[in-house]
Amino acid sequence: MLRIYNTLSRKTEEFVTLEPNKVRLYVCGVTVYNDAHVGHAMSALVFDIIRRYLEYRGYAVRHVMNFTDVDDKIINRANSLGEDPLKLAERYINDYAQNLADLNILPATVNPRVSGTMPLIIQFIQGLIEKGHAYPAANGDVYFRVTSDDDYGRLSGRKLEDMQAGARIEIGEEKENPLDFALWKAAKPGEIFWESPWGKGRPGWHIECSAMNLAELGEQIDIHGGGNDLVFPHHENEIAQSESYTGKEFARYWVHNGMLQLGGEKMSKSLGNIISIKEFLSKHDADVMRMLVLNGTYRAPLMFNDETLGAAEKNVERLKSGLRPASASAKGLTDGNASGLTALAETAKSNFTEAMDSDFNTAGAVAALFELVKGINTARDNGATNDQLQPAQSMLRELSGVHGLRLQEKQGSGDADKFINLLIEVRSEVRKQKLWPLSDLIRDRLKELGVTLEDSKEGTTWRWG
């Protein structure tokens, strides 16, 4: 039984879908005006892992992730670059899609954009006005009337009365209540705009997600995800809009990931402590970023530093060690020991599943993989043949694949192989003559070139890395 922590109830609940075996999953994507950073990668990885696990559990997942391509920051950036805002957004959308692909993140089923959802957004706002949940102001803005929503604040645990004190109305706004938020913003001179019943303008930040949910998944969805920095006001406002519009419960499960921490602080564009995904991947394999996430708890802050990164790197190597072939001199295990290994693989699978069923406990699930790796490696040391290792190794592949790990040995150019093999052949002769300094020189120099040699009784093996 799969159990998921629901931000709305602050409890771990049994996962029951609206339709049997189908999951409607919406995850807030990014505002595209700059390079995405590893904090965005964390969030995308968390929901990729969740989506992969749901699919492994047999659910058909319709995964929607939006791109916010109409926004103040995009407009500002475009103005400073003298570029068309939608062109700029398009560029960063392509960049981001490439980042996700490089991280081995499965593409969402659909990626709706604000600019492509305009008629529905306008219709949505119109509907809210008709029902008395929104009102157009004289300045051309349209605001959501928070007092019209009885349980406004229930996601983030806030009460309207408590929030009144600190709230302010910005210059130029014409709100009935300081907490009312913009559904539609009147265009300033020179800004990109769309025609609407309230004049030229563009949507506010929150309405887009309500509209795209409705367009792609319907009035009710199973899981709504995003970073926990979106709980208030973004998700709170989404609930208010969607439920006021449809009169139905919007999302059944609200799932929020914790923030990536760099130097004890949240990594964010405004703090400037950023490492871009591109930069990260120029130095590390995609599996390392994924392992960093898997090692942690998706809801908790995730430490990003040399130590946690180094551990993640070693962990990936360790999983890979389980996939190496039998030794050349393998004599075979007894039938009893071989079936013991197969049984171990089944145990690993049930421990893995049990952990993942418990609110996607990836750290516990990875621990099950390590137990399996140890069993495989011990069996190999004891002389297991490839046939005997095979069932356990395919289980390791299967389960690590559910986590989205590739576990690929690094590849060099195919042409290099024959030269490396030639060097190893020569070095073997050198070793026969016990010319150790020369033998070690070859090994050290190859290491510098990214080729690792390992000597054993059966001869020398090598791999990239």
Place this chain on the structure above:
RNA sequence: GGCGUCGUGGCCAAGUGGUAAGGCAAGGGUCUGCAAAACCCUCACUCAGGGGUUCGAAUCCCCUCGACGCCUCCA
């Protein structure tokens, strides 16, 4: 100040009523010409601190201290 999450060994971290998983790091060993990899062994009488409930608590309740996030844009 308000709301929320959380504090487990040097680091990351599982465990949420029955007596502390796993990984990294560290130390010792097997193997090796030496390495590397792999394997074996060691590594928290204790779970921020203090009360309480219970036969029994890291796990439940209360208080204190501390961290982080949100309350303005944010994954």
